[in-house]
Amino acid sequence: MVSFTDAKRVVDSALASGRLAILVGRCRVLYEGRAASKLSEGDRVLIVKSDGTFLVHQSKGMSAINYQGPGAAVATDAGEKELVVVARRKKAGGPAEKIEVHFESVAFADSFPMKDDASLRLFGSERQLSDLLMGDLHLIEPGLVPLKKESEVRKGTIDILAEDKKGNLVVIEVKRRTAELAAASQLKRYVDELSERKGRVVRGILVAPGVSASAHKMLDKAGLEFFKMDYEIGNPSARIKGLQKKQKELGEFA
């Protein structure tokens, strides 16, 4: 058991010296900001990072039950009957936010210096798959050549803009997992905008490892296409295994 004043000192000194503080104890939590929440008494882990990150974890589940992102101002108040740790934050364009953690007992409190200059190297992101695909557009369809990557249109960013052998513009949207309705709608937005701006037919191809039934139907109706893309991810690499044309030219492209 840790006294409230000791626990307060741990958090205060951690904040002052850029260390990470960990508290474990019985507490209730109040949140008010973009939404509001109450969590009654229970044992939880509180992590306070030097950048203001504030995380309350319960005994189960992956997500913090209450949290505040980098930039939060953390204050402590040790009373007779409880220790209160408060995180306040004003996000740009949003309401003021506040989390109060009321500890009725603290089982553990300590802080740790955290030297860490490393950043994650991730393999298999959509962006990386899209890059790989750029060099292999002929696998999707002979004669398909890339025009531009990550082309900005008013309605978002087109993953790959290409041209087919007939000279048609082709919008390619890549998904790293099964494409659903939202992905089909997204592709349709790009194709609609581009076709309207160019005043001619624009093809659209959704490239993903799979597609949901209703997304596929929606593509059909809109004259858009789907290509199944398989890929393998190792460490440290990602590789597109091969592209199987599952469906071709559903619409007519004069």
Add this chain to the structure above:
Amino acid sequence: MVSFTDAKRVVDSALASGRLAILVGRCRVLYEGRAASKLSEGDRVLIVKSDGTFLVHQSKGMSAINYQGPGAAVATDAGEKELVVVARRKKAGGPAEKIEVHFESVAFADSFPMKDDASLRLFGSERQLSDLLMGDLHLIEPGLVPLKKESEVRKGTIDILAEDKKGNLVVIEVKRRTAELAAASQLKRYVDELSERKGRVVRGILVAPGVSASAHKMLDKAGLEFFKMDYEIGNPSARIKGLQKKQKELGEFA
């Protein structure tokens, strides 16, 4: 400093007895599964929950840099030069996943019993706002009456299905924050499906505290409408402040 064998014991016994384990130390992390990642040496916090949840946190940022959800099988291996903690998991329909945390030193290791039966009560969710709105549809438009809430259609779930005074079906989609292109597309999917199934014109209203310019334009083009909804969130309540009709009947509904 904690010995590798002691740290291993902490994790093993925590897993055996349903406690939550916390390790702090210098480590590198390897991940391979749906994607793959490498993170070189640095000081991190590892949390292992009794449900298999596995979280690696760096000194900054809100999100765990590597993680595994509930259900992961955690194993430890204390060697001469390092302590390895591995989490494995096979998600349904997904590839096998594995995280390896290689500790070269452990600054802290302990486990804690976590009694916690409380669950979060959240106020101001979209669902709640939608419920509030159901009782006040006349504020959006005189004569608007609710037909159904959370109505399932093939393409998703319609927040509120209503009927206007002319007998037109009205699909209402509620967003708790500024509506963007995706929200407009979502509404359009519902309206298109319903109008096709019913064989008659169906109105669609996007209700949100704001709307992006391009989303608004897209609504216009599709003959859909937008209503600005303001709300207040207190603890423990959420209240829709009042509805101002910002734009009415952009399309023609014979």
Add this chain to the structure above:
DNA sequence: GCGATCAGCGGCACG
């Protein structure tokens, strides 16, 4: 700063 999108999204609810 707004806006659009990705995320190893996670989580939930419903078919």
Add this chain to the structure above:
DNA sequence: CGTGCCGTTGATCGC
């Protein structure tokens, strides 16, 4: 189990 979608989404990138 797939599918859709909300989330206090967070994080990123381009304008």
